[in-house]
Amino acid sequence: MTTVEEHLLPSAEPVCLIDQHGVPHEHPSYDLPTKEALLDGYTELIRGRRFNDQASALVRQGRLAVYPSSHGQEACQVAATMVLKEGDWLFPTYRDSVSIVSRGVDPIETLTLLRGDWHSGYDPYEHKVAPQSTPLATQLPHAVGVAHAARLRGEDTVVMALVGDGGTSEGDFHEALNFAAVFHAPVVFFIQNNEYAISVPLARQSAAPSLAHKGIGYGVPGERADGNDLAGLLAVLGQAVNNARAGEGPQLVEAHTYRVQAHTNADDATRYRQDDEVTPWLDRDPIQRLTTYLEQQGWMDDDVRRRAESRAVQVTAQLRDGLMPEPAVDPADLFKYLYAEQTQQLREQAAFLRDELAREEA
Ligand SMILES: Cc1ncc(C[n+]2csc(CCOP(=O)(O)OP(=O)(O)O)c2C)c(N)n1
Numbered sequence: 001m002t003t004v005e006e007h008l009l010p011s012a013e014p015v016c017l018i019d020q021h022g023v024p025h026e027h028p029s030y031d032l033p034t035k036e037a038l039l040d041g042y043t044e045l046i047r048g049r050r051f052n053d054q055a056s057a058l059v060r061q062g063r064l065a066v067y068p069s070s071h072g073q074e075a076c077q078v079a080a081t082m083v084l085k086e087g088d089w090l091f092p093t094y095r096d097s098v099s100i101v102s103r104g105v106d107p108i109e110t111l112t113l114l115r116g117d118w119h120s121g122y123d124p125y126e127h128k129v130a131p132q133s134t135p136l137a138t139q140l141p142h143a144v145g146v147a148h149a150a151r152l153r154g155e156d157t158v159v160m161a162l163v164g165d166g167g168t169s170e171g172d173f174h175e176a177l178n179f180a181a182v183f184h185a186p187v188v189f190f191i192q193n194n195e196y197a198i199s200v201p202l203a204r205q206s207a208a209p210s211l212a213h214k215g216i217g218y219g220v221p222g223e224r225a226d227g228n229d230l231a232g233l234l235a236v237l238g239q240a241v242n243n244a245r246a247g248e249g250p251q252l253v254e255a256h257t258y259r260v261q262a263h264t265n266a267d268d269a270t271r272y273r274q275d276d277e278v279t280p281w282l283d284r285d286p287i288q289r290l291t292t293y294l295e296q297q298g299w300m301d302d303d304v305r306r307r308a309e310s311r312a313v314q315v316t317a318q319l320r321d322g323l324m325p326e327p328a329v330d331p332a333d334l335f336k337y338l339y340a341e342q343t344q345q346l347r348e349q350a351a352f353l354r355d356e357l358a359r360e361e362a
Helices: 003-008 035-060 074-082 097-102 107-111 139-152 171-182 211-218 230-245 275-282 286-297 302-322 344-361
Strands: 089-091 159-164 187-193 222-226 251-256
Touching (some): 003 211, 035 074, 035 097, 035 302, 074 097, 074 159, 074 286, 089 139, 097 107, 107 302, 171 187, 187 230, 211 251, 222 230
Parallel strands (some): 159 187, 187 251
């Protein structure tokens, strides 16, 4: 095998530095993150889990329209932002609210889109976080564009572009990887492979040896990580970000994780999978294994627990108290902000909707 191919190939097994029992493992290419990074990560995981659970509760109370929970995927979400610098960009999907909050966006602003408002809720430029993308993979060419522009300007920006396993079947995924590779755009494509695209299991989605292998055809190096091991994710994503920043072009990372809950509150996962498939994943919980490791190192003292708990309580209170009743939305806004100047087609559609609504009210 040529060295070029070797360079592009992901590891045979997903990189795992702390296993599901909390036991650390040496790796030939990756070091364990520092104690400080793991303690910060622990606090973020606890806060992320609480955010997920509180947002799901708000849906049940009718205060939030929809919430695609990332319960069980918090290590991926937190690691994706921890490895970024302030000037870097994050391009999230609808499932990545915890990443957005981890990046420092206000929790209420983060949930604004998912409440059904017409805008993303936060200022994308303030935190360098693009609006959450619901159409699959459409955020990826945009992410590449931002990275390419930054490179042309001589900035050392890296863009973290998130996508699900299902999203890798979209044309936009392939176009984004190809363009990024040809133009050496500093993008890290980060696939959270949670085994499902709504009801479609991975085996019906892709016949590739792994999703990280998909980079090979484009000349993009791939790597795989255990998606429930914060330590491994920090090491692999950190390395990918460094490579992209150093001018080595785009990088592709696949995290192996699992969607332990339904796709959203509108989905009933029991219709397409059995409990005995889900249960083993509960034992691979990202928080459980990091906690065990930190305890065994003697790093888990009352201060650490107190700090994590107080951040978690704070985010819960923010969501509980700050998420007011439904936003007042005007359907005409649908057409208002798409282009600086409205097109003829949009004017016609807006007029059509106006007449429809008037007829309904009459
Ligand atoms: C272009 C497009 N096609 C179809 C859909 C409908 N859809 C919403 S979520 C989803 C599954 C996505 O699965 P995956 O990419 O694995 O992400 P996950 O939801 O598991 O995080 C589909 C098909 C969509 N949102 N956009």
